[in-house]
Amino acid sequence: MIKFREIIIFFLLLIYVAFGLYLSIDNGVSHDQFHEQLNWKINFQAIKSIFLNNTDYKILLEYLDRYHGIGFHYISQPMQILIYEQVSKLKEVSLEGAYYISRHAAVFLFFSISSYFFYLLSLKISNNKNFALITMCLFCLYPYFFGHAQINGKDIPFMSSWIISTYFLFNIIEKFYNNLKIEFKTIFCISFSTAFLISIRVSGILIFLEYLIALIILLNIKKINIFFFINKNKLFFIFFFVFSMIFTYILNPIFWSNPFEFVNSLKWMSKYYHDICTLTFGSCMKALNLPSSYIFIWFFFKLPILILLGLATYPLIEKKIFNNGIHTIFYGIFSLTTLSILFIFVIKDVALYDEIRHIMFLIPFIFLIALYNIYIFNHKFFYYSSIFLIFFFVVENISLKKYQYTWLNSFAKFTDIQKTFEVDYMGISNKNLQKKIIKYADLNSLDKNICIYGDRYVKEFLITNNFTCFKNYSELDSAKIRPFIAYQNVRNIKRNNPRDCKLIHEEKYQYSFFNQDVKVANLWYCD
Numbered sequence: 001m002i003k004f005r006e007i008i009i010f011f012l013l014l015i016y017v018a019f020g021l022y023l024s025i026d027n028g029v030s031h032d033q034f035h036e037q038l039n040w041k042i043n044f045q046a047i048k049s050i051f052l053n054n055t056d057y058k059i060l061l062e063y064l065d066r067y068h069g070i071g072f073h074y075i076s077q078p079m080q081i082l083i084y085e086q087v088s089k090l091k092e093v094s095l096e097g098a099y100y101i102s103r104h105a106a107v108f109l110f111f112s113i114s115s116y117f118f119y120l121l122s123l124k125i126s127n128n129k130n131f132a133l134i135t136m137c138l139f140c141l142y143p144y145f146f147g148h149a150q151i152n153g154k155d156i157p158f159m160s161s162w163i164i165s166t167y168f169l170f171n172i173i174e175k176f177y178n179n180l181k182i183e184f185k186t187i188f189c190i191s192f193s194t195a196f197l198i199s200i201r202v203s204g205i206l207i208f209l210e211y212l213i214a215l216i217i218l219l220n221i222k223k224i225n226i227f228f229f230i231n232k233n234k235l236f237f238i239f240f241f242v243f244s245m246i247f248t249y250i251l252n253p254i255f256w257s258n259p260f261e262f263v264n265s266l267k268w269m270s271k272y273y274h275d276i277c278t279l280t281f282g283s284c285m286k287a288l289n290l291p292s293s294y295i296f297i298w299f300f301f302k303l304p305i306l307i308l309l310g311l312a313t314y315p316l317i318e319k320k321i322f323n324n325g326i327h328t329i330f331y332g333i334f335s336l337t338t339l340s341i342l343f344i345f346v347i348k349d350v351a352l353y354d355e356i357r358h359i360m361f362l363i364p365f366i367f368l369i370a371l372y373n374i375y376i377f378n379h380k381f382f383y384y385s386s387i388f389l390i391f392f393f394v395v396e397n398i399s400l401k402k403y404q405y406t407w408l409n410s411f412a413k414f415t416d417i418q419k420t421f422e423v424d425y426m427g428i429s430n431k432n433l434q435k436k437i438i439k440y441a442d443l444n445s446l447d448k449n450i451c452i453y454g455d456r457y458v459k460e461f462l463i464t465n466n467f468t469c470f471k472n473y474s475e476l477d478s479a480k481i482r483p484f485i486a487y488q489n490v491r492n493i494k495r496n497n498p499r500d501c502k503l504i505h506e507e508k509y510q511y512s513f514f515n516q517d518v519k520v521a522n523l524w525y526c527d
Contacts, residue, residue, distance in 0.1 A: 009133065016140060017112045023150050024104035025087050027402050028431030029457040030151040031490055033100035039065055040073040046253045057257070066254045067265035071199030072157040074251070076106035088464075097460030103153050111149035114160030115140050117167045118364055124170050125330045125372055134386045135371050139364065141393040144302060147404025148357065151426055158204065159361040161197040165207055168193055170330060173214050176233075177222065177326050187239050195247030202265045206344070210337040217332045276353040282420045287353040292346050298356040301412045301421070303366065306389050308409075310370025317376045331372065334365040354425045392512075399512040402428055403520065413514045424520035427455055427490040429507045433523050434461035436505045437485055440525065441467075446483075453479070453486040453498075482527055489521035501526035 042063050049056035060066055080102040087105075088098035118139050122132035139145065149156050168190035175182050197204035219226055230237065248255070248262075255261050277284040281297050300308070322328050341362060345352070352358045375382040397404050406423055417423065437452060438461070451469035452458055459470040471479075476486060476498055486498045489507070507521035 013112075017109070020108045020112065020146070020150065021105050023402070024108040025091060025101050027101065027104060027151050028428040029097055029100045029460050030104070030153070031425070031427035031455070032154065033103065034456055035065070035068075036073075036103075036153055037100065039068045040070050040077065042066075043070045043073075043253050050256070057253075060254060061257060067202060067261075067268045069198070069200045069202060069252065071161075071196050071251055072106075072110070072153060074199075075110065075157075076103045076153065079103075079106040079109075092461065092464050094460045094463045097457065100457075100460075104151050107151070107153050107156050108149050110160050111145070111156050112140075114163045117164045120167055121163065121170065121330075121364075122368060122371075124174075125327055125334070125368060126375060127327065128375075131371075131375055131382070134383070134390070135368065137390050138304075138371070138386060138393070139367060141390060141397065142304070142367075143393060143396045143400060143404040143407035145360075145363075146393075146397055147400070147402070147407065148360070150402070151405065151428060152357065154201065155357045155360045158197065158200045159364065161193060161200060162204070162207060162361040163364055165190060165193040165197055166210065166333075169211060169214055169333075173218055173329060173333075174326060176218055177329065182233075182236055184239075187236060188243065191240055191243035192247050194244050195251055198248050199251035202262070202269050205266065206341055209340055209344075210333060213336045213340065214329070214333045217329050217336070221329060270348060270350050272351045274351070274353060278353050278355060278425075279420070279422050280355070281415075287351040290349065290352060294352065295342060295345065295356065295359065299366075301408050302356055303363070303409065304389060305409055305411070306374070306385055307367060307370040310372075310374045311366070313373045313377050317373055320376050321373075331369070334369050338362050338365045338369070355422060395512045400509055403509045403518075406518075408511070410513075413511060413516075417511075417516060417518050423518050424490060427457070429489040429521040430455055430457050430487075431461055432507055433487045433489060433505070433521055434458070436523055437462060437467075437487075438465050440485075440504055440523075441465075451479070451481065451484040453484060455487075455490055458487075479526075484526050485524065486526065487521060487523045497522070498524050498526050 042060050045056040046060035080099055083105065084095065084099040084102040087093070087102050088095050091098065091101065093101065115136055119132050119136040122135040123129065126132060126135075145156075168186065171186060172182055172190065174180075175186075194204070194207060197207055218224075219229060249259060252262075254265070271288065275286050275288045277286050279285075280294060281301075285291065285294055321331050324331075342359075344350075345359065356363075371382070371386070374385065396407060400407060403424065405426060405428075406421075408417065408421060412421065415421075433454065440446070441448065441450070448466045449468050451471055452462060452467060453471045453473050453476050455473065458472070459467070462470070473486060473488060473495065486501065488495060488497075501524040503522060504525050505523035506519055507523070508517045508519050510517060
């Protein structure tokens, strides 16, 4: 019989999902949308070329970003097609802009599904429903995740897929531990989820390191001979690797001409050509020349203080953790996987930018490690501190509104955030800026033929209001006709201000309990 508490939880989750879906389509157009859609278009044309026998597959082979995975598009594109026209009418945005924004809804829905799997992982490591529920709430409300889940069509799906694959892994490890038979459907699920992860981003291959770590810990704890174990379960390993390879091949059109393109994709993406400069603790650090401190600086300022505290309690609870049967295996998988991947990223000097969003997939593991440490250390302290943090996250989400993805912990509030960190690297401010342009034009009876200079998506909320001239901010130097309107956002805010212009709006937000304004954009009228 379903308990009353479970009914309440179910309805709260429905409210969370509905609210998050609404917020996702109420955002601006995130900075990577055009590029992501172009990747899908070229890959989809290549897929169709197999059946139409034309030359579009060759275009994919010559495309610069041919190794940029498209896996999540298999889920998002049907949803985008289904709702984008309604989004266009509801949000007064161009059809193209609505198509981009509709992808946000697919991202948030997938994130919400993964949160249930995160709950199941929390339950496996703790065997306590209260711990799992509170941990899931922290996961869902963490402003960094909640904000990215509304807009980020690459890193959130990748993280979510990693969580789901890890859940299937834990089920398999549990069955190995208890000498139970592994069903074919379980092999199918982990094979497909692994391949899907790799199809989103080729660095998903690193999950095999997690699988290897899980196997090594299991064999050591159970004191099983590795050759005996492999021989006994050879059918499992054969089916798993064969299915994983087949699904990986099917989901990545770029591998169809030559499966060894997989190796090239690993080399290409580990040194991705975007040498973007990310403002990190006051220094502009370039993606292709990062100091080893880069990742750890961002972890220090992005992780909640309670999580940092939980990591610090490890020496106090070490003996309790490593004498706990299968829970020791789960904890070891989380810990060693996180440390190993971070070590690889630092040693190999992997290109990263826009703070830690490319290693976002490790943060759920860090959450589980830290929160479980606190739980083992003192149950009451875990419950009181976690419930306080849940309420704090709610306040932070309200305070930051649509800029939750820029969230920084309270340590950052002792710095000058504006000069120390990136403040709108996804460009979501474009929506508010364009709405301000519409309002300003209406109040001042401006001619709608006036040129608007801004980011790539300068037109999406303006074209439906009869504006006709749209240009990139970089074209301002050659602007000869006045009046015009210009806005600076994303990294354009670091450009020079337009000459002889009037500042008509500053886009700002404020963290809770913090009296600094964080400015993400400027809007200018130049007559």
